[in-house]
Amino acid sequence: MIRHHPDDSLLLRHAGGNLAAGQALLVATHLERCAACRQATRRFESIGGSLVLDEVPAELPRGTFEAVMARIDAPRPPPTQPAVSRHPSLPPGMNWPRSLRHCRISRWRPVAPGMRWSRVKLADAPHANVFLLRIAAGSCMPVHTHSGEELTQVLFGSFDDGRAVFMAGDFDCTDSTVRHQPVVRADSECICLASVDGRLVHDGVIARWIGALIGI
Numbered sequence: 001m002i003r004h005h006p007d008d009s010l011l012l013r014h015a016g017g018n019l020a021a022g023q024a025l026l027v028a029t030h031l032e033r034c035a036a037c038r039q040a041t042r043r044f045e046s047i048g049g050s051l052v053l054d055e056v057p058a059e060l061p062r063g064t065f066e067a068v069m070a071r072i073d074a075p076r077p078p079p080t081q082p083a084v085s086r087h088p089s090l091p092p093g094m095n096w097p098r099s100l101r102h103c104r105i106s107r108w109r110p111v112a113p114g115m116r117w118s119r120v121k122l123a124d125a126p127h128a129n130v131f132l133l134r135i136a137a138g139s140c141m142p143v144h145t146h147s148g149e150e151l152t153q154v155l156f157g158s159f160d161d162g163r164a165v166f167m168a169g170d171f172d173c174t175d176s177t178v179r180h181q182p183v184v185r186a187d188s189e190c191i192c193l194a195s196v197d198g199r200l201v202h203d204g205v206i207a208r209w210i211g212a213l214i215g216i
Helices: 008-015 021-033 035-053 064-073 205-214
Strands: 103-105 109-112 115-122 125-135 144-146 150-156 158-160 165-167 171-174 190-196 200-202
Touching (some): 008 021, 008 035, 021 115
Antiparallel strands (some): 150 190
16 A cells, blocks of 8 residues: 655646656656556646636747648657666566666666665656665665755665655655655565655765765
8 A cells, every 4th residue: 555645746747747857757657556646647637738728829930830740740760679677686576667668777786785776867868866776674774864855766665764664656755854764674675766856965974975976
């Protein structure tokens, strides 16, 4: 059962296409598993559509229709194969979210004892700071806060950061007001997808050095 969701402001911005690419990817990944948030997003889209219909039509520059039709009729490039790299050691039963099918995912790299990470590259936003964290059962992240906003979607397993327990399917949004230490439960490893606007701000010197090294 999913207990933690994006708030309405995030869903509204997602419905209107007003989220940054990394944030939009995180919300889209959550929507794949959450029927309640899909329903809310459809409601926001419907409201947005009604507002557009109420707008006074504006006159377009001459030639706009012809330019649009020319783009529609232009030859399309051949389809490319999805760039997602399926790591062979993923936990049994875990499937990559469909939202990642056009992303390039690097191999798992060790970053600390019991912790590995993988860079997620978005084809249309290569500079978006999106990554996967894979943390062993019973391990934890260093204590940290955030210089900006961090969105996290739990893909597998669960963690407890003192505020709540976040399980597979759950979504979390944190910022500079939250200082926490996610601890993975002892019965299973945990894999999370994260998008960071800014950087994680770690308490320890070594953790700060590692974070700067990998760009989180």
